Amino acid sequence: MRIVLLGPPGSGKGTQSQRLIKRHGIPQISTGDLLRAAVAARSELGLAAKAAMDAGKLVDDSIVLGMIQERLAQPDAARGFILDGFPRNLAQAGELAKLLAKLGQPLDAVVLMEVDNDELVRRIGGRRTCRNCGQVFNVFTSPPPAGEPCPRTGAEHDLFQRPDDNEATVAERLKVYDEKTRPLADFYAARGLLRRIDAMGELEAVTARLEAALAAQAKADKPAAARKQPAARTRKRKPAPKQAVKQSKARKPAKKAAVKAKAKKTRAKGRTVVRAKTKVATKARRPVAKKAAKKKAPARKVARPARKPARKTRPVGRKTGAKAKRHR
Numbered sequence: 001m002r003i004v005l006l007g008p009p010g011s012g013k014g015t016q017s018q019r020l021i022k023r024h025g026i027p028q029i030s031t032g033d034l035l036r037a038a039v040a041a042r043s044e045l046g047l048a049a050k051a052a053m054d055a056g057k058l059v060d061d062s063i064v065l066g067m068i069q070e071r072l073a074q075p076d077a078a079r080g081f082i083l084d085g086f087p088r089n090l091a092q093a094g095e096l097a098k099l100l101a102k103l104g105q106p107l108d109a110v111v112l113m114e115v116d117n118d119e120l121v122r123r124i125g126g127r128r129t130c131r132n133c134g135q136v137f138n139v140f141t142s143p144p145p146a147g148e149p150c151p152r153t154g155a156e157h158d159l160f161q162r163p164d165d166n167e168a169t170v171a172e173r174l175k176v177y178d179e180k181t182r183p184l185a186d187f188y189a190a191r192g193l194l195r196r197i198d199a200m201g202e203l204e205a206v207t208a209r210l211e212a213a214l215a216a217q218a219k220a221d222k223p224a225a226a227r228k229q230p231a232a233r234t235r236k237r238k239p240a241p242k243q244a245v246k247q248s249k250a251r252k253p254a255k256k257a258a259v260k261a262k263a264k265k266t267r268a269k270g271r272t273v274v275r276a277k278t279k280v281a282t283k284a285r286r287p288v289a290k291k292a293a294k295k296k297a298p299a300r301k302v303a304r305p306a307r308k309p310a311r312k313t314r315p316v317g318r319k320t321g322a323k324a325k326r327h328r
């Protein structure tokens with residue numbers, strides 16, 4: 001499964017990705033996470049990206065594309081992936097298509113998660129991340145469960161608010177989304193990949209809608225021929241046995257007729273008829289007698305004496321007749 005989760009900041013792309021990872025066993029690739037890691041590591045790339053991130057602007061395409069290319073080449077991405085926060089403009093979408101075509105791994109679905117602007121601002125305002133395990137919570141909608149410690153430290157989660165989740169930057173990020181990212185909906189709709197879901201409401205309900213959208217897209221993706229195949233096969237296969245039955249039925253009377261005609265000819269030749277008939281009958285009986293002999297020993301005893309007198313009678317009869325002539 002190779003999918004893109006599309007949606008404004010705060011629409012729940014990251015949260016739903018975490019759930020898809022557990023269900024489908026494919027990695028989430030978030031350019032936001034990769035960029036934050038680069039900033040934290042103070043790498044050259046991170047330093048180049050930081051200013052744009054702090055201002056709520058998009059980071060340069062060349063930086064993001066380089067990171068994505070490297071990440072998609074890792075072995076875990078061969079099984080599939082969830083792209084979260086990438087692509088974010090038409091240029092990135094075009095480059096992604098080229099890259100995936102090269103890898104022979106085209107996208108299966110793009111899901112657009114739709115949320116009201118007021119709800120987005122409320123969600124982003126409550127978003128907090130654990131400094132130690134990286135888990136994301138929302139102090140309004142999904143706070144850390146009481147008594148559940150951080151799996152890294154065993155202590156309480158050490159929560160902090162992302163620097164770009166402040167009011168001013170959020171307004172800029174939403175503006176950038178409308179201008180640069182929203183047009184991707186038409187881009188993917190034109191390619192038959194887009195599914196829209198209502199991403200408002202309970203987490204579970206949104207996950208159910210997301211899974212339903214992915215399933216519907218997977219069904220629509222199957223080529224029409226592949227979907228019709230079973231029906232087509234049944235239609236082709238059915239007449240075959242009928243024909244076979246007809247043919248075998250037709251052949252049987254022909255054989256019978258041939259045997260009858262042969263019998264008629266032989267009957268016309270007087271005594272030869274009797275021999276011919278006896279031969280046919282004997283041939284037919286032999287395998288049965290052999291089988292019976294293998295199974296039951298007494299069957300042989302019964303079969304042999306039954307045939308012998310019939311053969312003896314005729315030659316004896318003939319010789320007797322000749323001898324009688326000579327006597328005369």
Ligand code: AMP
Nearest residue numbers: 031032052053057058059064085086088
């Ligand atoms: P996110 O965590 O997806 O909200 O991203 C946080 C910030 O990282 C964004 O506001 C951008 O500055 C930057 N960023 C993330 N993904 C991209 C991308 N695909 N293209 C450009 N900038 C990005």
